[in-house]
Amino acid sequence: MNIQALLSDKVTQALVAAGAPADSEALVRQSAKAQFGDYQANGVMGVAKKLGIAPRQLAEQVLTHLELDGIANKVEIAGPGFINIFLDPAWLAKQVEAALADERLGVAPVKPQTIVVDYSAPNVAKEMHVGHLRSTIIGDASVRTLEFLGHNVIRANHVGDWGTQFGMLIAYLEKMQNEHANEMDLSDLEAFYREAKKHYDEDAAFAERARAYVVKLQGGDEYCREMWRKLVDITMSQNQKNYQRLNVTLTKDDVMGESLYNSMLPGIVADLKAKGLAVESEGATVVFLDEYKNKDGEPMGVIIQKKDGGYLYTTTDIACAKYRYETLGADRVLYYIDSRQHQHLMQAWTIVRKAGYVPDSVSLEHHMFGMMLGKDGKPFKTRSGGT
Known part of the structure; x- marks a missing residue:
């Protein structure tokens, strides 16, 4: 009432x-x-x-x-x-009793939509920081509400599980296993990440091996895939304990790593070229967007493939939006990501719309939140330690 x-x-x-x-x-x-x-x-x-x-x-x-x-x-x-x-x-007590007798609390079911909610999104070989926790809690409140209303909700835990840092991590995991021959928990992985970076910066032979492992990993090498999977599993099993402790509804079945979209990336770059949206520029493949200007007032260039052949987060996010519409059948996609990523997402989605990968009838929404800053007024940096 x-x-x-x-x-x-x-x-x-x-x-x-x-x-x-x-x-x-x-x-x-x-x-x-x-x-x-x-x-x-x-x-x-x-x-x-x-x-x-x-x-x-x-x-x-x-x-x-x-x-x-x-x-x-x-x-x-x-x-x-x-x-x-x-x-x-x-x-008043009678009104409360009457409301509680109705499990829907008087809220009528809506016409159901398929809604993909992108939230939490931890990184591999790191503990979740406060930004991940905020995304997790806000996102889980959202999916519970949307499900209560009657929507078909797909939880998407977009895990950062792919990229150049994995060569470094695989090389260091190999070194640690050779020296210690035991598994690590995530608190070790936090120091592990920093030590891997230190070796990469200071040991030329280690860095060369790490770069070679990136190429092998992306090429499907079985050994590198096994080591990569070990890093992902250690991280996500610890994150799952945190989800359960926080009563968050995410499970391992909701993990959609960046690697999920890897096979789509060459086709997307080729298609954007064929549609005249992407062009070669100084060896890289770039989409110039009139909607965004650089400091000289010229259309801003968004790189989707580096000159060494590597792909960027933008390419993955284009593939991600395409997948969520074509494969998951999304009517609406909600992203719970901090405000620093807003322009990046808007640029990726502008390309998605221009390419016709997701129609205007499907809503792509960035529900952003701010940042927790250190005493210096800057975001915390986990890789430098001590946070």
Whole structure:
């Protein structure tokens, strides 16, 4: 039951009975302070002015016509003519019991849509930081609400499980296994990531081996795939413990890593070239967007393939949107990602629309949140340690 609407009707009827015009508004609002009751009717002053009588006089007449027996246990006039309404706790308890008897709480089911919700999105070989936790909690609240409304919701945990850093991680995992021959938990992996980066920066032979492993991994080498899978599994098993502890509904079946879209990337680049959207520029493949200008006022170039043949996050996000429409059948896609990624997503989706991969009828939405900053006013950096 909408209590505010019920009270508005009752007060309006009393106003009209007291001589007010039929279109008078009761202006019933929840009271800001407990001493003013549960609700307050503020419409008397405006009506009294039209009628040319004192507001308090009209308020007294309204009370003689106001029928709130069994609903309110106290009604009083305050100030120049406000009407304070104190609800009867026994009546209110009955309304709560009636609402709880309906498992839908009076909310009618909607026409169902297939809605993909992209949230949480941790990185491999790192613990989730506060940004991942915020995305996780906001996203899970959203999917629960959408499911309650009757939608078919697909949870998409877009895990960063692909890219150049994996050569470095695989090379270091190999080194650690050779030296220690035991599994790691994620708290070790946090230090593991920093040590891998340190070796990459300081040891030329290690860096060369790491770069070779990237090529092998992306080429489907069985050994590199096995090591990569081990890193992903260690990370996600720890993340799953966190989800369960937080009562978050994500499971391992909801993981959709960047690697899922890897096979689509060459075809997307070729297709964007064929459609005249992508061109060669200084050895790289670039889409120039008139919608975004650089500092010289020229169309901004968005790289989708580097000159060494590597792909970028933009390419993956184009493939991701295409997959969610074509394969998952999305009517709507919601992304819970921090505000720094907004322009990146808008550029990727502009390309998606221009290429015709996702029609305008399918909504692509970035529901962004801000950042938690350190004392220096900058985002925390996990890779440098100590956070």
